[in-house]
Amino acid sequence: MRRDVFQAIADPTRRAIIALIAIHAMTPNALANHFDVSRQAVSKHLRILTECELVKQDQQGREIFYQLELEKMKEIDKWLEQFRKIWESRFNQLDNVLANLKNQKK
Amino acid sequence: MRRDVFQAIADPTRRAIIALIAIHAMTPNALANHFDVSRQAVSKHLRILTECELVKQDQQGREIFYQLELEKMKEIDKWLEQFRKIWESRFNQLDNVLANLKNQKK
DNA sequence: ATTTTGAGAAACCAAATAGTTGCATATATT
DNA sequence: AATATATGCAACTATTTGGTTTCTCAAAAT
Numbered sequence: 001m002r003r004d005v006f007q008a009i010a011d012p013t014r015r016a017i018i019a020l021i022a023i024h025a026m027t028p029n030a031l032a033n034h035f036d037v038s039r040q041a042v043s044k045h046l047r048i049l050t051e052c053e054l055v056k057q058d059q060q061g062r063e064i065f066y067q068l069e070l071e072k073m074k075e076i077d078k079w080l081e082q083f084r085k086i087w088e089s090r091f092n093q094l095d096n097v098l099a100n101l102k103n104q105k106k
Numbered sequence: 107m108r109r110d111v112f113q114a115i116a117d118p119t120r121r122a123i124i125a126l127i128a129i130h131a132m133t134p135n136a137l138a139n140h141f142d143v144s145r146q147a148v149s150k151h152l153r154i155l156t157e158c159e160l161v162k163q164d165q166q167g168r169e170i171f172y173q174l175e176l177e178k179m180k181e182i183d184k185w186l187e188q189f190r191k192i193w194e195s196r197f198n199q200l201d202n203v204l205a206n207l208k209n210q211k212k
Numbered sequence: 213a214t215t216t217t218g219a220g221a222a223a224c225c226a227a228a229t230a231g232t233t234g235c236a237t238a239t240a241t242t
Numbered sequence: 243a244a245t246a247t248a249t250g251c252a253a254c255t256a257t258t259t260g261g262t263t264t265c266t267c268a269a270a271a272t
Binding site for chain 2 (some may be wrong): 004079080089090
């Protein structure tokens with residue numbers, strides 16, 4: 001059972017759940033109202049998100065509030081970092097080209 | 107056939123392919139040497155990456171060089187933006203708390 | 213005390229996924 | 243011209259996925 005962040009955000013419903021609970025913690029029932037799948041389906045998504053630690057639970061009576069674990073989201077950001085470096089360096093190269101064109105005009 | 111960037115990067119082999127061709131364009135054969143799956147399996151991954159426009163082809167004779175489409179990678183970055191906003195604002199809130207503590211000491 | 217409500221677990225199912233092997237085709241090499 | 247190489251495509255397979263329905267259990271509400 002592969003269970004990493006990237007696999008977790010592959011599903012659009014899960015991405016929507018993540019976006020919702022990023023604002024404030026929500027119960028499975030409250031979440032399920034936002035989608036046209038059953039409460040149990042949402043529950044399964046929440047389990048997957050919990051297993052890869054993208055989400056943490058906060059039980060209050062019989063309700064369980066799910067909250068986004070922002071730290072874990074940074075893992076994606078960290079992976080993107082290597083590409084951000086590349087596209088920034090490419091941008092700088094373009095910058096140099098433009099600068100050279102300018103100098104040649106003088 | 108759902109085929110978006112998030113689903114594309116869910117597979118670890120595909121993420122490895124992306125990382126490799128980010129440096130410079132590579133042929134399917136050259137790529138397959140880096141993994142312990144068949145050349146055809148790599149080819150299938152490349153097709154998926156092509157379909158969601160994360161990768162573009164550059165045919166040279168009988169060889170096809172695959173290159174990363176950096177622009178498309180920014181789509182992920184764009185999605186992360188909303189969460190980056192949140193974690194930065196939380197960080198500022200912490201900042202304020204620390205600042206207040208400092209002021210109270212005076 | 214009884215009923216309602218919120219939630220997880222289990223069993224089941226259809227579709228998608230990631231891999232394989234075998235084949236076809238176009239381009240190089242000899 | 244014959245052979246070797248690079249690649250894509252098709253058919254097949256085992257496993258995973260995302261969903262359902264049914265059941266159980268604990269906490270609130272009546």
